[in-house]
Amino acid sequence: MTQNIVSLIDSDQPKKWQEILSDLITDPKELVQLLQLDPSNQPPSLAAIDQFPLKVTRSFVAAMELGNWQDPLLRQVWPSKLEEAEISGFVSDPLMEAEANPVPGLLHKYHGRVLLTTVPHCAIHCRYCFRRHFNYGGNTPSRLQWNQALDYIRSDQSIEEVILSGGDPLAASDRQLARLIGQLDEIPHLTTLRIHSRMPIVLPERLTVELIYLLEKSRLKPILVLHCNHAQEISPSVAHYLHKIDANRVKMLNQSVLLAEVNDNSTILSKLSRALFALNVLPYYLHLPDRVAGTAHFAVTPIKGREIIQEMENQLPGYLVPQLVQEEPGKPAKSRMR
Numbered sequence: 001m002t003q004n005i006v007s008l009i010d011s012d013q014p015k016k017w018q019e020i021l022s023d024l025i026t027d028p029k030e031l032v033q034l035l036q037l038d039p040s041n042q043p044p045s046l047a048a049i050d051q052f053p054l055k056v057t058r059s060f061v062a063a064m065e066l067g068n069w070q071d072p073l074l075r076q077v078w079p080s081k082l083e084e085a086e087i088s089g090f091v092s093d094p095l096m097e098a099e100a101n102p103v104p105g106l107l108h109k110y111h112g113r114v115l116l117t118t119v120p121h122c123a124i125h126c127r128y129c130f131r132r133h134f135n136y137g138g139n140t141p142s143r144l145q146w147n148q149a150l151d152y153i154r155s156d157q158s159i160e161e162v163i164l165s166g167g168d169p170l171a172a173s174d175r176q177l178a179r180l181i182g183q184l185d186e187i188p189h190l191t192t193l194r195i196h197s198r199m200p201i202v203l204p205e206r207l208t209v210e211l212i213y214l215l216e217k218s219r220l221k222p223i224l225v226l227h228c229n230h231a232q233e234i235s236p237s238v239a240h241y242l243h244k245i246d247a248n249r250v251k252m253l254n255q256s257v258l259l260a261e262v263n264d265n266s267t268i269l270s271k272l273s274r275a276l277f278a279l280n281v282l283p284y285y286l287h288l289p290d291r292v293a294g295t296a297h298f299a300v301t302p303i304k305g306r307e308i309i310q311e312m313e314n315q316l317p318g319y320l321v322p323q324l325v326q327e328e329p330g331k332p333a334k335s336r337m338r
């Protein structure tokens with residue numbers, strides 16, 4: 001299958017999504033101009049930009065409300081001075097991922113599953129990102145190290161599922177993904193391929209015909225886990241491209257992060273669940289934000305998270321209520337908050 005799919009994909013021609021990816025907004029001045037904002041109201045933090053640069057797609061910005069500093073999409077990408085606050089308990093590696101990193105590019109945190117940090121970059125920098133301090137430099141494997149990661153998977157028969165993560169794994173080209181998925185296809189004890197990506201939301205043109213073909217034709221059961229936090233992120237273009245995926249062949253789930261003053265309200269999250277379901281995407285996890293240095297202003301307490309879920313249960317059928325979860329270092333699975 002590797003050869004067939006790789007040969008079907010013409011890598012040399014830049015795709016529309018790659019052109020979009022090379023034209024991101026990275027200058028806060030441009031962003032405030034586009035949104036008709038007064039920069040003196042919320043000057044950006046240069047220290048925050050230095051640690052984790054501003055990066056956002058033009059289509060994500062187009063979904064923001066003009067002149068509104070409180071816009072929930074803007075709040076997710078604006079490098080705020082609040083990021084400079086040093087708050088006890090907020091650290092650079094809250095999940096202690098460095099301890100679950102046996103081979104460069106591979107994290108083995110949970111039984112039966114491994115995560116490959118496929119590509120070290122994203123189309124957007126979400127300010128609350130739990131990997132904003134991650135050592136991508138030491139986890140961008142060479143070809144030799146990729147082979148070591150694949151050997152690690154081959155040698156452990158308890159591994160059934162491979163999760164492509166990042167960065168954003170869909171920042172890899174179709175040809176790179178075809179090669180990797182082809183190699184994974186050939187490992188007999190693997191059954192499932194999961195891809196965690198924010199690209200279908202922030203750069204929907206990434207859902208190319210070739211990529212969808214790759215997923216639908218893989219021997220492995222494909223699961224595409226989106227990351228969408230607010231219904232305002234689902235533009236007509238996002239809906240158009242998600243409709244191209246055959247939900248009978250590719251299971252689509254969504255995970256959101258519960259973020260203060262972005263989506264910490266049951267009405268907003270219920271609207272999101274309904275909008276996702278209309279696109280054949282099931283709400284899956286609602287994560288309490290990880291306690292990452294520079295992100296304390298996004299924190300929501302577990303008590304408030306539980307209240308929001310209870311309210312959602314009163315508004316929605318059970319299949320539209322995501323599970324409230326929290327990741328804790330060293331635990332064999334995510335902790336479900338009841």
Ligand code: SF4
Binds near residue numbers: 121168
């Ligand atoms: S797309 Fe995902 S990995 Fe990339 S910055 Fe956002 S949350 Fe982090």
